[in-house]
Amino acid sequence: MSRMGNKQITLTSKVKLEVSGQDVKVSGPKGTLSYTLPEGISLEQEGNVLSVKRASDERQLKMKHGLVRSLLNGMITGVSDGFKKQLELFGVGYRAQIAGSKLTLSLGYSNPVIYEIPAGVTVTMPDQTHINLESIDKQKIGEVTATIRRFRTPDAYHGKGVRYLGEKMTLKEGKTV
Numbered sequence: 001m002s003r004m005g006n007k008q009i010t011l012t013s014k015v016k017l018e019v020s021g022q023d024v025k026v027s028g029p030k031g032t033l034s035y036t037l038p039e040g041i042s043l044e045q046e047g048n049v050l051s052v053k054r055a056s057d058e059r060q061l062k063m064k065h066g067l068v069r070s071l072l073n074g075m076i077t078g079v080s081d082g083f084k085k086q087l088e089l090f091g092v093g094y095r096a097q098i099a100g101s102k103l104t105l106s107l108g109y110s111n112p113v114i115y116e117i118p119a120g121v122t123v124t125m126p127d128q129t130h131i132n133l134e135s136i137d138k139q140k141i142g143e144v145t146a147t148i149r150r151f152r153t154p155d156a157y158h159g160k161g162v163r164y165l166g167e168k169m170t171l172k173e174g175k176t177v
Contacts, residue, residue: 005065009050009073015080017050019043024072028079031136035075041068078136085145087131091160094152095128103131107152107162115148130165 011017018025022037037043040055041064052069054061077083089096089107096105103123105113117123121144122134131148135141145164154161156172163169 003066005052005054005062005069007069009052009069009076011045011048011050011076012080013048015076017045017076019045024075026072026075026079028076030079030082033075033079033136035071037068038064041065043072074138078138082134082136083138083141085133085141086165087133087145087148088163088165089129089131089161090154090163091152091158094160094162096125096131097128098123098125103148105148105151105162108160113151115151118144 015026015028018027022039023034024037024043025032025034027033040058040061042053042055044051044053050072052065052072054065089105091108094105094107096103098104101117103115103117105115107113118140120135120137120140124132124134126132133141133145135144149162149164152161154163154167154169156169157174159169159171
């Protein structure tokens, strides 16, 4: 039994859910998201409680059961509250700036790294070393933050690089003489 798939999702009053066939559309104050359910997975709604059901105990359906429930829960959270991620730049001369939909990162390379911010993700910067990202799509914001972090992953010896806000780094000891 899928423990995650059997959990029920509670809809708030500000979220509207529309199901037509296998297509699910979730809309709320922050925006609208849609998803197509895989074959064999269905939704049952009783009042403001949503439950995900599967047609049989086939292995592939069992695997998708919990996944679909998690994706729908993320969609409902996204359209009602949204998701936020924060990055910080550590290193001498490491800084960033926003120009339109482009994020320019100076990360110690000979040329600055220019990253095109995808639609659906909002980027703000309180200062040159902190990047705040907001989106209603959990997958998209996770992908964007991981891509930005990948431009200069934190170094284990010096601690320089792009980190998630509050990420703890244990520095390795360098060479001893």
